[in-house]
Amino acid sequence: MRHDIRRKPATLSDVAATVGVAPMTVSRVISGNGYVSEETREKVLEAVKKLNYRRNGLARSLKRQQTDTVGLVIGDISNPFSTELANAVRKTLSARGYNLFICISEHSAKEDITALEALVDHNIDGIVVATRSNKEGDERLTEIANSGVPVVVVGRDFRHEAVDSISADNFKGGFEATQHLIDLGHKRIGFIGAAFEDRGRLKRLQGYISALGKHKISIDERLITGRRGSSTDTPGYSTEAIGYEGMKRLLSLPKPPTAVFARNDFTAVGAMSAAKEAGLAIPQDLAIVGFDDTPLALHTTPPLTTVRQPMRVQGQIAAEMLLRRISNKDESETEERVLDCELIIRESTVAQR
Amino acid sequence: MRHDIRRKPATLSDVAATVGVAPMTVSRVISGNGYVSEETREKVLEAVKKLNYRRNGLARSLKRQQTDTVGLVIGDISNPFSTELANAVRKTLSARGYNLFICISEHSAKEDITALEALVDHNIDGIVVATRSNKEGDERLTEIANSGVPVVVVGRDFRHEAVDSISADNFKGGFEATQHLIDLGHKRIGFIGAAFEDRGRLKRLQGYISALGKHKISIDERLITGRRGSSTDTPGYSTEAIGYEGMKRLLSLPKPPTAVFARNDFTAVGAMSAAKEAGLAIPQDLAIVGFDDTPLALHTTPPLTTVRQPMRVQGQIAAEMLLRRISNKDESETEERVLDCELIIRESTVAQR
């Protein structure tokens, strides 16, 4: 088949010329719109096969002013949240005849913008944005939304009159995780995965702080610990390594915590590893709660108490919101949905001795 | 800015008309090709800003016959292999001015094909394919390669005279993992993550079988265990759940293994969990080796002995191969590269008692 290579692909007109009909007739056969006699249809299809014709999507999209394609911008695809989200978005879109192109923007505003531009340049019909907020990226996103491109954001702050949003109630999730530890009798509860300064943008941390406050437990900033140093070249979410180091730091305090709420399950795993290394038994000496309920959480030793967020549902809703915006661009009211999380109690937490 | 919404975007001609020059002049300013006097350039840029002009990438691509975009088709983005791969591919491409669109095809030939079609329809300049092989998908891929689209495959079998390939030496990796267990004195060594019938396509399993063979240890098919039932709706790679169930099955044998080689780290984690549940100590009662060296492997209890494959390097090489094909489409010889894996010995393996 090598002879196929490099020959310029056949066009609609080539097919039309071969059959002896107008390009429009071929177009009708290919796209299935409009009437064509069975006889010509067959001749056309024959020529299509013979010439190895494939319709040029670019030209088609240019003419139709739509691409039947949606873009998804995510931060770390290694984050299980992103994975499930992407799959759910894809499935929902696919059922409606849309394709999904995913762009990853690891952790910089610059990459966010590059991804958005790439998508817009390809005239995709809409964008789902699931990266973390950042000033420049959000500015560009605002421009894009202003220009009439349908946009939906997932799991992040962003306000725009034409942009819908869907997220899990991370605040409440964080609150309940902490509440659970308090209920078990813990008073010194650490938070691993972010610094106290991050409380402005990190709902899970806010929930933690709020729960402590409600029970009149004073906030000890030394108990809140996250990544050290620059964030360059590390994933945007909190990792095993961060959990490990954070736990070590907490254990070196004069009065270490008896329980820890980790920002996510990875971080929790790292924290467990550090605790065991220090000779602590989980949950007897140290209780740990994670967040996300990744598949892993069931198989840690001991199985991890964690907060499950409905990732699949978020993806599905995001896709549905976007499709709605795509079909009636003007009319819809801005919609903002927040889904409940669920505390999954396993064996990594137990009453304070 | 609401007034921006829905107004049809400005075109090159709109800008030209505003300034009072030819569209071509505006084009020159925008793309930076050709000479334009400083004076007109400024006037043009002013109008561009005023009209909020953005060049239409579709039209541009249609005319230029190139999109500066590459597609990546991967199976499960939750697989850490895919993640690192995608990031490496993206970085390498981005440095050369290319965008990356990722399509996921969870685990069916149909989705593979859909993804490939979507990419081809958008006239991307090349494709990196990292899904598992399957008959229909490969047929479509062959057609695509035949039609002159540059293609590179990663970590999978696929032969085509114009398609380069890059992968890790999974056979050797599997061999060395098993060899390591044999060296430690183990004779009954299980394999979790695939069935004996999969040996045709699964290099890691082949390595296992070959290592046993070399040491005259007979193959006991009951010691090789993988997913049960249909593969629908489960990830394409082997999971914690599969490891867990596989281990349980092995432990219920009349004569259970003293060591286990798991197809990947997730599977290993599940296996560890089942073993502990059965009251076995790792590594004293049961030695375990994983594969991939995910971040997790460092934080299991005990830390996991595993085989590291150079994921980042594979991505980088794949991108470079593709870029080369894109620039000199005809001339290049087919290239097939295989990279070595590295056995990382941690604490989940120890000499047979």
Place this chain on the structure above:
DNA sequence: CTGTTAGCGCTTTCAA
């Protein structure tokens, strides 16, 4: 049922 016309928005090519 089929064809013609007229672009989609841009850039290549040639001319001024």
Place this chain on the structure above:
DNA sequence: TTGAAAGCGCTAACAG
């Protein structure tokens, strides 16, 4: 340094 013409490959709209 700028412009005019032509057309990338397709389809909406209308005509027959």
